[in-house]
């Protein structure tokens with residue numbers, strides 16, 4: 001998969017380090033100096049930024065969100081590596097990004113190394129360009145979204161992954177809902193859909209795709225995917241200026257939608273549809289994602 005853009009930096013990530021842990025030195029992009037409305041009280045950032053930036057040269061794609069940057073030389077590789085993938089998941093769990101056993105199992109089972117362009121650092125906690133002005137989101141965002149959606153990804157449930165990109169998260173969803181469920185990815189760049197299918201074929205989710213409970217489709221994700229609606233879980237991997245009505249309509253009563261909402265910086269919103277059809281919304285954190293837009297607009301950059 002050729003990389004078409006070097007300008008896609010800091011997309012598909014939380015825009016500050018998610019969890020401060022004394023075992024990690026946090027370095028950051030200048031975004032990290034912004035104020036956030038997080039429930040967690042973090043140490044004052046600018047000093048951490050300058051302290052670490054002065055002696056540690058971050059990789060060009062880092063976003064200020066890396067829990068693993070110092071380990072990059074140990075965690076980089078062109079091919080899948082089960083040990084490194086497990087170590088990445090273990091590290092995210094230790095840092096509190098997720099806590100559930102089911103999320104740990106699926107992150108171990110679906111090897112991120114199969115879903116990144118060859119030569120990229122698969123196990124570094126950073127988004128990576130995948131061409132077409134898109135990125136694979138950072139592992140901490142994948143982990144966080146799996147944790148937020150895990151109760152709606154029970155065996156037999158239906159899940160929609162809007163902006164499925166590499167297919168990584170769609171494959172995770174498929175493993176969680178199992179052969180009786182349905183996991184659907186929708187992505188508007190046909191080349192990414194073709195590539196994501198190849199990625200999934202190399203993964204343990206391949207039999208689910210063969211049997212039809214996992215599929216990836218070309219289309220405008222703002223319209224959802226009515227063919228497999230309603231959904232217990234909807235994840236949107238790109239930032240919408242406002243919540244697309246079609247996605248709310250395709251959410252099952254009792255279902256949950258996780259979506260970044262905003263323009264330059266966004267709120268990761270968690271939207272629950274109650275059994276009576278009413279909606280509750282809360283903001284989980286602040287993030288920075290590529291826009292949910294038209295194909296033409298995305299390719300123009």
Ligand SMILES: C[S@@+](CC[C@H](N)C(=O)[O-])C[C@H]1O[C@@H](n2cnc3c(N)ncnc32)[C@H](O)[C@@H]1O
Pocket residue numbers: 011012134135136137162163164165166167168169186187188189192219220221222237238289290291292293294295298
């Ligand atoms: C940050 S990437 C995340 C990809 C995926 N979650 C992953 O980690 O591999 C956002 C994706 O949304 C796609 N996208 C943007 N707007 C879209 C739209 N209107 N319909 C479908 N996909 C869209 C982009 O092409 C890109 O692949």
